[in-house]
Amino acid sequence: MRSRLHRSPLPVSSLHWTLAALALATSACGADGPGPSEPRDTGVHPRLLARPEHREILRSRVEREPYASIFATLKRRAERAYAEDPDPDSWDHLANGDNASTAQANALLAWAFDDRAAADKAREFLRRLEADWDTNTVLDINIRMAKTLMGYTNAWDLLSATPWFPAAESIEAERKITEITGQLFARYVEHDLYRDLLLRPAQNNHPIRTADAIAYAALAFPGHPAAGTWWSWSISELDYLWGENGQYVQPDGGVSEGPYYSGFAWGPTAALFIALDNALEGPLSFARDCRTRSDEDPWTGHGCVDGEQATFEPPLRGGLFTKAVDWSLTLRLPWGNRPPLDDGVFTPFNGSSLLTSFGGSGAHRWDWEQNRESPRSMEFGIDLIAHHLVYVDDAVAAEEPPLLTRFFPDAGNAVFRSDWGEEARWLLLVAEHGAARKAIHDHVDGTSFSLAAYGEYLLIDPGYYKPDALDNAKTSQSPSHNVILIDGRSAPDKGLFNNFGDADAWIRNTHDGDAVEYAEAHQDYQDTHVERSVAFVDGRYFVVGDRLATTHPAARAHAWRLHGYAGLTSGGTFELLVDGARWERTRAGVEARVQSTAPGLEVVEPPYTPLTAPHVHEFEQDRKAADHAVIDATIQAEAPGFLAVLLPYKVGADAGPDAPLEATPLEAAPGVVAWQIEGDGWTDVAVLRSQGAPGEVTLPGGQVLETDAELVVLRIDGERPFALMARGTQVLVDGAPRVTAPDATGVAVEE
Numbered sequence: 001m002r003s004r005l006h007r008s009p010l011p012v013s014s015l016h017w018t019l020a021a022l023a024l025a026t027s028a029c030g031a032d033g034p035g036p037s038e039p040r041d042t043g044v045h046p047r048l049l050a051r052p053e054h055r056e057i058l059r060s061r062v063e064r065e066p067y068a069s070i071f072a073t074l075k076r077r078a079e080r081a082y083a084e085d086p087d088p089d090s091w092d093h094l095a096n097g098d099n100a101s102t103a104q105a106n107a108l109l110a111w112a113f114d115d116r117a118a119a120d121k122a123r124e125f126l127r128r129l130e131a132d133w134d135t136n137t138v139l140d141i142n143i144r145m146a147k148t149l150m151g152y153t154n155a156w157d158l159l160s161a162t163p164w165f166p167a168a169e170s171i172e173a174e175r176k177i178t179e180i181t182g183q184l185f186a187r188y189v190e191h192d193l194y195r196d197l198l199l200r201p202a203q204n205n206h207p208i209r210t211a212d213a214i215a216y217a218a219l220a221f222p223g224h225p226a227a228g229t230w231w232s233w234s235i236s237e238l239d240y241l242w243g244e245n246g247q248y249v250q251p252d253g254g255v256s257e258g259p260y261y262s263g264f265a266w267g268p269t270a271a272l273f274i275a276l277d278n279a280l281e282g283p284l285s286f287a288r289d290c291r292t293r294s295d296e297d298p299w300t301g302h303g304c305v306d307g308e309q310a311t312f313e314p315p316l317r318g319g320l321f322t323k324a325v326d327w328s329l330t331l332r333l334p335w336g337n338r339p340p341l342d343d344g345v346f347t348p349f350n351g352s353s354l355l356t357s358f359g360g361s362g363a364h365r366w367d368w369e370q371n372r373e374s375p376r377s378m379e380f381g382i383d384l385i386a387h388h389l390v391y392v393d394d395a396v397a398a399e400e401p402p403l404l405t406r407f408f409p410d411a412g413n414a415v416f417r418s419d420w421g422e423e424a425r426w427l428l429l430v431a432e433h434g435a436a437r438k439a440i441h442d443h444v445d446g447t448s449f450s451l452a453a454y455g456e457y458l459l460i461d462p463g464y465y466k467p468d469a470l471d472n473a474k475t476s477q478s479p480s481h482n483v484i485l486i487d488g489r490s491a492p493d494k495g496l497f498n499n500f501g502d503a504d505a506w507i508r509n510t511h512d513g514d515a516v517e518y519a520e521a522h523q524d525y526q527d528t529h530v531e532r533s534v535a536f537v538d539g540r541y542f543v544v545g546d547r548l549a550t551t552h553p554a555a556r557a558h559a560w561r562l563h564g565y566a567g568l569t570s571g572g573t574f575e576l577l578v579d580g581a582r583w584e585r586t587r588a589g590v591e592a593r594v595q596s597t598a599p600g601l602e603v604v605e606p607p608y609t610p611l612t613a614p615h616v617h618e619f620e621q622d623r624k625a626a627d628h629a630v631i632d633a634t635i636q637a638e639a640p641g642f643l644a645v646l647l648p649y650k651v652g653a654d655a656g657p658d659a660p661l662e663a664t665p666l667e668a669a670p671g672v673v674a675w676q677i678e679g680d681g682w683t684d685v686a687v688l689r690s691q692g693a694p695g696e697v698t699l700p701g702g703q704v705l706e707t708d709a710e711l712v713v714l715r716i717d718g719e720r721p722f723a724l725m726a727r728g729t730q731v732l733v734d735g736a737p738r739v740t741a742p743d744a745t746g747v748a749v750e751e
Contacts (some may be wrong), residue, residue, distance in 0.1 A: 007301040016225025031048065036285035036311045039222035039231060045141055045160035045612045048113060048153065048220060049104075050274040050390050052161065058112045058389060059333045065371070066376065070389045071380070077120060077385060078105035082128060089459075091136040093144040099125050100385040106156035108386050119164040122155050126169065131179040134187075137414025140198060142188045146268035148215040151362065152177055153220045154386070181217040185226070186209070187641040189233055189291065189528075189665070200293045201497045202440055203247060203299055203514040204257050205265035207292055211237040212268040219272075219279055239312040240302070241292070242269060246320045247299060247435065248285050253323030254411020256432075256439035259331050260344025260464070262324055267381035269321070270351045273314040274387065277358075285749045290499055296436040317359045325352045325360075329367050332408045333452050334424040336371030339620035340459045340463035341428065341450075345439035345475055347621065348377035351384050354391040362399035369398055372422060372455075405517045405536065407510040412436045412446075413518035414507050418539035422746065423587075423658075425648055426452045427542055428461075429534050431505035431521035438500045442474075443490050446479040446505030447521040447532045451542065453648030454588030454658065459567045460628065463619030464613075472496065479614045484546060484642070485559040485632075486526040508749045515722040518747055527552040533726055533747075534687075535713045540679060541661055542646040545711040545726070560633035560642045561614070562592055567629030568615060574629035578602060579665070580644075581631045593663045595673040597690040598640035603633050643673045643688035643711075656680055669694040669727045676700060687711070698731075706732040712737055722751035 054728045057718045062071040083095040089226045103125035110119035120511065129152060138144065159165040169455070188194045188210055199207045215234035218227045241248035248265070249255055255262035275283065282318050290304035305483055315321035333339055337346040352360070353368035362452055379386045400420040407414050412432030419424040429449045432442070443461075451459035459482060462475035474480075478490040494501030505523035517536040532547040541628040546560070566581030567574025571583040580593040580603060595601065608615055610627055634643065650658035657680045664675040665684070671693030677684045689710050697705045699716060709728020714719045716733070723738035725731050731738045740749035 004468050036283050037280040039227065041217045041222055042728065043048035046157045046587045049159045049386055050276050052389050054114050054660050058342070066392060066394065067389060071387065071550045074385050077102060077181055078109055078121070080126060089135060091130060091133050092593060093136065093138060093141050093148060097144065097147035098153070100148045100155070100269050101157040102627045104151040104383065104386060107155040108299045110164065111158040113155045113202040116164060119159060122159055123169060126152065126155060126173040129176050131176040140329060142184065142198060143209040149177065149666050150216050150268065150271055151211040151383060153216055157220060160719065165661060169384065172233050172426045172428060174221055177217055178221050181214055181230065182226055184483060185214055185230055189589040195292060199742050200294050201296070203241065203294055204439060204441065205261045207237045208241055208248065208265040209268055212272045216272055216275060218277060220725065224240070232286045233291070235312050236284040236289045237282055237292065238269065239302070239310065241314055242315060242321050244319060246395065249320040250436050251323050251326035252408045252410040253320065254413060254436060255324050255327065255442035256407050256436050258342030258344050259328050259338035260342070260347055261441050263338065263349050264381040267326060267384060270354060271382055271387060273316040273321070273382060274391065276314050276356070277316055285309070285311055287672065294704040298438045304366050305394055322355060322360070325349070325355065325364065325410060327456060329363060329401060329406060331365065331413065333457065334426050335372060335373065335422045336367070337456060339428055339450060340461050341430065342443050343464045343476070345619045345621060345623060346373070347380055348374040350377050350380040350382070351387070353751045354384070354387055355431070356396040357391040360396070362397045363401040365392065365396060366400055385580070405457045405691050407507060407512070407519055410436065412505060412507055414510065416517055416534070416536040416542070423454045425539060425652070427534065427536065429507070429519055429521055431507045431508055431523060433504035437502050437504070440497065442494070442500060443476045443481065444478040444480040444502040444503065445483070445496055446502055446523040447530055448483050449534065449544070450482065451590065451646060453553070453590065454650040455566050456585045456588040457586070458583060458588060458590040458648060459592070459646065460563050460617060460619070462563065462617035465616050465618035465625050474613050477613065477620070479561065482562050484530060484548070485561055485743040486528060487556050489526065491523065491525040511747060511749050513698065513722070513749055514749050515715070515720040516724050516749060518724060518749065533711050535724060537684060538658070541648065541677065543713050544644040545688050546648065546712055547640040548641060550639045555636050558635050558637060558640050560594055560644070562626060562631050563614065564590065565628055568627040568655055570617070570626045576603065576605060576631065581629070582739065583629065584651065586651065588648060588650055590646060590665070591660065592644060592646050593643040593675070594642055595665055595675070596633065596635050596640045596642050596672055597671050597688060597693070598637035601633055603631055606630055606632055629733065640691055641688050643686060644673065645675050645677055645686065666700070668695060668697050672697060682715060683717050684713065686713045703734050708744065722749065
């Protein structure tokens with residue numbers, strides 16, 4: 001056995017372009033290898049989505065999988081008719097984005113497969129593109145322009161490599177694309193109102209997707225008078241947010257606005273970085289443009305100096321850009337979609353399999369292929385169908401990721417996972433601090449958790465219900481999450497823009513073991529320090545122990561809140577129990593049982609109003625809101641402790657390892673609560689003690705457990721014995737030590 005101890009519109013200026021060119025000319029002298037580079041017209045086509053040498057690669061692979069299926073998807077895309085603007089007086093991003101995607105598909109067929117009819121269709125779409133972009137009426141159209149600008153620019157680039165694209169048509173297509181880009185830049189970057197409303201406060205997918213779209217045009221059309229300004233602003237943003245010290249990603253890869261919006265930002269950035277890799281060599285030269293920097297916390301001290309010469313190495317083969325993919329992959333639900341953490345819904349990750357051509361592992365391909373609802377997704381956030389045809393490397397075999405349970409203390413996530421199968425038991429514990437929680441799309445969810453098992457999402461994060469576009473999501477405040485509420489709230493509510501609400505929380509005292517895994521979430525709110533422990537036992541069930549310490553001088557209403565995905569209008573069945581509840585869906589269910597170290601605990605359902613917090617959620621891909629059952633384990637006390645067991649089971653399994661588990665409360669002295677948990681050939685015990693409470697618990701078989709620890713979880717019968725304690729120095733059973741520690745400051749495990 002191993003013992004471990006853990007502690008814990010304005011006229012466009014070309015100034016930036018001129019400065020960048022000067023920097024390139026001087027910095028390249030005497031350098032080893034490629035010097036800093038800038039967009040330039042080499043006369044070579046294609047040079048963005050693909051290079052000339054990719055043509056024969058494409059032609060040789062389309063009859064084998066996975067390329068045959070991708071190719072079929074591309075051809076279906078190419079068959080679409082031109083989509084008219086629904087309102088002839090308003091430029092529509094949806095219709096134009098779809099048309100750009102169709103044009104791109106046809107242009108690829110024309111170039112790679114000598115398809116004259118496809119070339120003619122792509123040309124027709126470019127001819128019909130209207131440049132009256134300023135007639136659009138969508139406030140946040142800036143984040144919806146990558147599909148249009150990248151798609152049409154790729155169509156232009158690919159057609160330029162065919163004999164069927166007359167020079168006059170090429171010039172006219174360039175004029176339209178750059179005219180639209182100029183209007184986009186003028187409104188969102190140069191116009192104070194739009195810039196300060198949608199780019200500066202966010203530092204998220206808004207500036208990223210805006211920069212991706214504008215940089216693509218600057219890269220393709222470097223001779224445009226404004227291209228240098230477009231380039232420097234865009235690369236300034238991408239360097240600041242995705243670069244070596246990127247402010248969008250935490251050092252361990254977590255993205256502050258959650259997996260949904262990080263995926264939305266990642267896809268078009270991948271398309272741009274691939275184009276940069278194809279068109280240029282070495283780091284990118286640019287002059288810093290600071291007009292969208294924020295001086296608000298957490299971005300104070302950004303140090304940006306307008307016009308300062310700088311270089312940026314797109315992190316396509318490493319760095320925070322690829323770390324963000326690994327973080328997202330770790331968070332994935334067992335059947336493939338990302339969880340609805342923060343503002344988000346179930347969604348696949350689009351583009352990670354492209355990394356197999358840039359040093360990425362087979363886990364990225366596996367993640368792309370192994371998705372129950374959206375296998376081989378290629379369109380979330382941006383159309384990457386053609387990219388998948390070019391850059392998925394089938395020489396890199398799909399393989400499961402090497403790690404199961406992982407801890408991201410910078411991001412504030414602890415992810416527990418039994419295996420990489422669709423029926424895995426999975427739990428996400430959230431405890432974000434600093435920049436990791438200070439994001440417009442973040443929720444007040446410190447110490448919350450969500451759980452999936454046996455193919456179902458069971459204990460939930462409520463996702464992204466936002467009926468009012470001018471307000472926060474109704475699911476963003478603490479009552480919509482699995483937290484301890486004190487007088488109805490946990491951490492402060494969030495407001496608009498940079499009024500982030502919430503409070504710093506921390507992942508601490510982690511342990512990744514064989515029979516037991518463990519992490520703590522710490523947070524202060526309502527004059528109370530909350531320490532939430534999660535133990536994942538033998539890949540089968542979870543223990544949640546909550547220890548509170550307060551400076552408040554009187555008893556208050558505490559509610560241990562839990563949201564489950566069943567009941568009311570969400571389908572499945574819900575049953576309220578004396579000491580918990582049971583939620584069940586088609587494949588699986590979960591029984592949650594809870595006790596408190598303070599007397600008088602009562603489990604109730606909070607008052608229900610349809611489509612209102614806390615019961616409302618929106619996380620399914622169809623974006624339909626519904627209501628689910630919620631429970632509160634309520635008590636009036638100063639600082640009560642809570643000990644819960646979360647027991648998932650497989651529907652239809654009446655015996656064996658996946659059948660329902662049996663949890664029995666044990667008699668204990670005041671200030672102490674305990675559970676006995678029984679499964680297929682094993683018996684475990686979990687104990688929670690208030691400070692100063694008696695340290696002895698008599699077990700059902702007559703054994704006596706003695707401890708000075710606050711939390712104990714151990715196996716008393718069965719294979720794979722283990723013992724875990726938090727904030728203690730020993731656990732004895734009938735006088736024999738099961739686990740010891742030199743001090744009581746952390747967590748100790750013997751297994």
